[in-house]
Amino acid sequence: MLKGLVEQGFEARGGLKRRPSGHIQMTSNSPSMRAVEVSGLTSNRLTHLQALEAESIEILREVAASFERSVMMYSIGKDSSVLLHLARKAFYPSKIPFPLLHIDTTWKFAEMIAFRDRMAEEYGFDLITHTNPDGLRDNINPFDHGSSRYTDIMKTAALRQALTAGAYDAAIGGARRDEEKSRAKERIFSHRNASHAWDPKNQRPELWRVFNTRLNPGESMRVFPLSNWTELDIWTYIYSEGIPIVPLYFAKKRPIVERFGTLIMVDDDRMPLNRDEVPHEELVRFRTLGCYPLTGAMRSSAASLPEIIMEMQASRTSEREGRLIDSDSVGSMEKKKQEGYF
Amino acid sequence: MSLSMATPDTDIDLWLNQQTDKSLLRFLTCGSVDDGKSTLIGRLLYDSQLILDDQLASLKKESRNRTTGDEGIDFSLLVDGLSAEREQGITIDVAYRFFSTDKRKFIVADTPGHEQYTRNMATGASNADLALVLIDARKGVLTQTRRHSFILSLIGVKHVVLVVNKIDLVDYDQAVFDRIVAEYRAFAEPLGFKTLAAVPVSALRGDNMLAQSPRTPWYEGPALVPYLEGIEVSDDRSAQRFRFPVQWVNRPNLDFRGFSGTVAGGSVSVGDDVLVASSRKPAVVKRIVTMTGDLDRAVAGQAVTLVLDREVDISRGDVLSAPGETPEYSNQFQARVVWMSDEPAFPGRSYLLKVGSQVIPATITDLKFKTNVNTLEQTAATKIDLNEVATVTIATDKPIVFDPYTANAATGGFILVDRLTNATLGAGTIEFGLRRAQNLTYQSFDVNRDVRAAQKGQEPRIVWFTGLSGSGKSSIANLIEKRLTAEGKHAYILDGDNVRHGLNKDLGFTEAARIENIRRVAEVAKLMADAGLIVLVSFISPFENERRLAREIAGDVDFVEVYVDTPIEVCEARDPKGLYKRARAGEIKNFTGIDSPFEVPKNAEIVLSGADNEPVELAEQLYDWLTH
Ligand SMILES: Nc1nc2c(ncn2[C@@H]2O[C@H](COP(=O)(O)OP(=O)(O)OP(=O)(O)O)[C@@H](O)[C@H]2O)c(=O)[nH]1
Ligand SMILES: [Mg+2]
Numbered sequence: 026m027l028k029g030l031v032e033q034g035f036e037a038r039g040g041l042k043r044r045p046s047g048h049i050q051m052t053s054n055s056p057s058m059r060a061v062e063v064s065g066l067t068s069n070r071l072t073h074l075q076a077l078e079a080e081s082i083e084i085l086r087e088v089a090a091s092f093e094r095s096v097m098m099y100s101i102g103k104d105s106s107v108l109l110h111l112a113r114k115a116f117y118p119s120k121i122p123f124p125l126l127h128i129d130t131t132w133k134f135a136e137m138i139a140f141r142d143r144m145a146e147e148y149g150f151d152l153i154t155h156t157n158p159d160g161l162r163d164n165i166n167p168f169d170h171g172s173s174r175y176t177d178i179m180k181t182a183a184l185r186q187a188l189t190a191g192a193y194d195a196a197i198g199g200a201r202r203d204e205e206k207s208r209a210k211e212r213i214f215s216h217r218n219a220s221h222a223w224d225p226k227n228q229r230p231e232l233w234r235v236f237n238t239r240l241n242p243g244e245s246m247r248v249f250p251l252s253n254w255t256e257l258d259i260w261t262y263i264y265s266e267g268i269p270i271v272p273l274y275f276a277k278k279r280p281i282v283e284r285f286g287t288l289i290m291v292d293d294d295r296m297p298l299n300r301d302e303v304p305h306e307e308l309v310r311f312r313t314l315g316c317y318p319l320t321g322a323m324r325s326s327a328a329s330l331p332e333i334i335m336e337m338q339a340s341r342t343s344e345r346e347g348r349l350i351d352s353d354s355v356g357s358m359e360k361k362k363q364e365g366y367f
Numbered sequence: 368m369s370l371s372m373a374t375p376d377t378d379i380d381l382w383l384n385q386q387t388d389k390s391l392l393r394f395l396t397c398g399s400v401d402d403g404k405s406t407l408i409g410r411l412l413y414d415s416q417l418i419l420d421d422q423l424a425s426l427k428k429e430s431r432n433r434t435t436g437d438e439g440i441d442f443s444l445l446v447d448g449l450s451a452e453r454e455q456g457i458t459i460d461v462a463y464r465f466f467s468t469d470k471r472k473f474i475v476a477d478t479p480g481h482e483q484y485t486r487n488m489a490t491g492a493s494n495a496d497l498a499l500v501l502i503d504a505r506k507g508v509l510t511q512t513r514r515h516s517f518i519l520s521l522i523g524v525k526h527v528v529l530v531v532n533k534i535d536l537v538d539y540d541q542a543v544f545d546r547i548v549a550e551y552r553a554f555a556e557p558l559g560f561k562t563l564a565a566v567p568v569s570a571l572r573g574d575n576m577l578a579q580s581p582r583t584p585w586y587e588g589p590a591l592v593p594y595l596e597g598i599e600v601s602d603d604r605s606a607q608r609f610r611f612p613v614q615w616v617n618r619p620n621l622d623f624r625g626f627s628g629t630v631a632g633g634s635v636s637v638g639d640d641v642l643v644a645s646s647r648k649p650a651v652v653k654r655i656v657t658m659t660g661d662l663d664r665a666v667a668g669q670a671v672t673l674v675l676d677r678e679v680d681i682s683r684g685d686v687l688s689a690p691g692e693t694p695e696y697s698n699q700f701q702a703r704v705v706w707m708s709d710e711p712a713f714p715g716r717s718y719l720l721k722v723g724s725q726v727i728p729a730t731i732t733d734l735k736f737k738t739n740v741n742t743l744e745q746t747a748a749t750k751i752d753l754n755e756v757a758t759v760t761i762a763t764d765k766p767i768v769f770d771p772y773t774a775n776a777a778t779g780g781f782i783l784v785d786r787l788t789n790a791t792l793g794a795g796t797i798e799f800g801l802r803r804a805q806n807l808t809y810q811s812f813d814v815n816r817d818v819r820a821a822q823k824g825q826e827p828r829i830v831w832f833t834g835l836s837g838s839g840k841s842s843i844a845n846l847i848e849k850r851l852t853a854e855g856k857h858a859y860i861l862d863g864d865n866v867r868h869g870l871n872k873d874l875g876f877t878e879a880a881r882i883e884n885i886r887r888v889a890e891v892a893k894l895m896a897d898a899g900l901i902v903l904v905s906f907i908s909p910f911e912n913e914r915r916l917a918r919e920i921a922g923d924v925d926f927v928e929v930y931v932d933t934p935i936e937v938c939e940a941r942d943p944k945g946l947y948k949r950a951r952a953g954e955i956k957n958f959t960g961i962d963s964p965f966e967v968p969k970n971a972e973i974v975l976s977g978a979d980n981e982p983v984e985l986a987e988q989l990y991d992w993l994t995h
Pocket of ligand 1: 398399400401402403404405406407435443456457458459478479480481532533534535536568569570571572
């Protein structure tokens with residue numbers, strides 16, 4: 026009975042839908058062939074992406090106007106790229122009025138670092154990078170110390186150090202509510218106590234777009250301008266605005282080893298290989314980017330944005346599946362956030 | 368046509384066009400606890416195939432030992448994302464989820480039913496166009512159903528769908544459905560919703576969610592999702608009057624001065640006359656700047672930067688409007704407030720009010736009435752408790768720019784913030800402005816210590832320093848006073864020497880005179896604390912019963928006894944006023960520490976060790992203690 030109902034529902038209505046086979050069906054009766062433009066306005070109603078863009082810009086400006094020392098997290102991934110683009114738009118013709126902060130774990134893909142430095146030069150923003158000196162001294166790495174300890178030290182603790190050192194009262198991040206269940210619960214202006222911790226059971230009410238930006242000494246705010254964007258919104262926006270992203274998102278032959286079903290790219294010779302392990306070339310791309318030993322690649326031939334978007338539509342797995350740290354346990358993200366993770 | 372392989376750009380453009388042409392519906396679920404809100408949203412996500420394989424696998428595992436549908440899934444787990452929620456089986460805070468069908472995009476806020484978390488329901492409602500009010504068919508309309516509905520009307524959610532859920536548990540009985548719908552309609556009548564539909568649903572089993580269920584043949588309306596796909600909710604904000612709250616002044620160099628903000632109502636074109644709402648200064652819009660090029664026109668919702676044709680004094684918080692259509696500019700208005708804090712709202716208390724980008728101290732001057740959420744009756748009240756809704760008048764320290772909420776939500780909705788803790792205490796919607804002629808009615812509250820303290824944004828208290836002459840009492844008190852003043856607090860020092868020269872000029876050093884000295888100082892300190900001040904009393908006060916007397920006089924004022932414990936040798940070595948020398952020489956009689964005892968305090972709240980610390984460090988210690 027229930028199955029019947031479902032079939033009369035979405036399945037029966039045609040149009041865009043997903044099938045387990047991974048095929049996308051489209052209704053093709055629209056005569057319009059023009060590319061989507063986010064900035065241009067044809068009617069009094071903003072399109073979905075225009076509304077999202079405007080909301081994010083408003084949030085970014087509110088940060089600049091309300092806090093003494095704000096900073097924008099720059100993780101070099103696609104969401105960061107969108108955030109950077111939005112920040113340039115928000116303050117144009119002024120420069121972005123806050124620095125960008127990159128937590129460098131020393132294990133990022135080399136292409137990410139090159140891209141980061143190219144962006145900083147091209148757009149002339151203030152770039153601060155920080156690496157946990159204790160971790161560096163003890164040579165903390167994902168191979169010898171495990172992903173969770175490594176993440177604690179090189180990412181979470183490093184972030185806390187950098188935020189404390191900079192005495193930032195607001196840190197802007199690119200997290201989206203559609204990424205994960207506990208993120209879906211978080212405010213746009215998310216309050217942190219003096220030890221950078223999130224109290225999920227006691228969040229400030231957040232009505233309309235009247236954001237309470239007030240803090241007591243030592244407290245800080247995490248701000249998420251992309252809260253209401255979905256992964257699909259991000260990609261379509263990148264496509265329609267022509268935003269530069271790290272080439273690792275596009276399919277290419279890359280040196281790969283397969284471990285426990287995860288495709289790891291051998292990005293440099295620091296990666297310890299087992300005796301029988303030989304990296305082989307495979308056509309892959311990345312759906313999210315992080316530290317190369319902890320980021321799974323996917324087999325794909327999608328070498329352009331349209332192909333990526335179409336492939337994503339057909340995918341039956343979530344974007345976080347490729348991140349080894351997030352699949353540890355249910356509620357692990359919430360726990361990490363309580364400890365100060367972004 | 369299959370697009371999973373390499374695709375020409377035109378295909379994606381076509382597809383993207385279809386995506387962007389879809390309208391967006393923002394809605395929320397609300398209603399009483401356990402009515403099935405989260406289950407319903409989880410079911411929607413599941414049925415729209417948004418739950419991906421890796422998520423589904425972990426979900427099935429977690430659903431063991433829980434109420435599940437035929438799929439073996441507890442759908443509420445899809446939305447209740449906090450560990451506390453999953454443990455307790457209730458929703459605590461809003462979850463924002465996203466899904467789309469081929470007709471529409473949806474952003475849904477799944478809000479908690481629990482009364483304690485009503486503020487989070489209001490949070491979810493504030494950005495929604497439509498509400499699903501859920502009801503457990505077995506339970507019918509409950510207090511929390513009514514409370515949520517009332518808050519919906521206050522926040523101006525105009526479209527409601529009454530979802531009579533768990534219809535499976537009442538055998539799909541039409542009579543139950545009809546009775547609940549009739550009762551709810553009668554209640555909601557005065558709330559002024561534009562549309563009100565009702566649908567019988569089983570969220571757990573999927574009835575009437577995507578398609579009409581054969582198990583409710585008596586129900587002829589559309590299923591829930593088709594209804595949500597079809598309903599027209601847009602009100603054209605670009606048809607409102609032009610409002611542009613200035614958010615940030617954009618000044619990259621001396622040649623460019625722009626005003627960045629989001630058009631909050633109406634539209635603006637190059638060449639338009641505009642007026643600064645507060646100063647009434649006119650100007651003409653010269654450019655509408657964006658990074659991708661100047662625009663001729665901007666409409667409600669767009670974030671732009673305006674450049675005007677002349678130098679006008681404009682800063683963050685100002686509002687631009689069209690001449691002849693200016694918003695209100697006043698320091699008083701009537702509003703409806705929903706209270707979100709355990710600490711009740713009292714008339715006379717001072718809060719920070721934020722509307723648009725204006726932040727200003729404000730006071731509830733009159734509590735007109737509270738509205739009983741069950742009966743919608745208006746009742747007199749002296750305070751607003753958690754989750755209550757009241758109609759009040761509010762006075763701001765200086766005039767502000769606003770509109771009635773019904774005319775423009777962006778310029779008529781506000782929050783109230785605690786001046787000490789910075790917590791968001793309440794939210795409100797402005798009904799109308801009050802003119803100066805309708806003078807403030809201050810009779811409705813008594814000016815008392817709380818009111819004065821709140822006005823100063825601080826907790827009044829008496830900090831009583833005791834210790835030998837030269838122990839460092841005054842130095843520490845001075846440092847504390849400076850620090851407090853720098854932070855905008857109001858403090859005052861009563862010092863032994865000063866008081867002896869004036870108020871207590873007539874008193875000598877006999878036992879009786881000493882007690883009278885202490886009594887007077889304690890009384891003055893009490894009066895000052897009553898005036899809302901933080902009073903720092905720096906007196907040797909060597910006897911335990913003198914200090915006890917001071918504490919008793921302070922009564923319910925917070926009294927902190929600070930013992931500055933500096934050994935006599937150190938004090939005597941310092942001897943800043945040469946008093947020890949004179950006492951040793953017999954020129955001063957009854958000098959504490961020489962020929963009169965100092966009773967070591969037994970009840971001091973804090974002891975500062977003056978032997979091995981500088982006053983600066985001691986002041987630091989004390990400040991930390993006081994601000995904890
Ligand atoms: N039989 C039946 N049970 C249901 C239905 N909908 C929800 N339930 C059950 O009702 C209980 C409460 O469901 P939730 O979805 O958590 O309720 P809620 O309204 O979100 O609760 P709060 O958010 O805490 O207010 C769960 O055990 C569900 O499985 C339904 O249509 N039929
Ligand atoms: Mg719930």
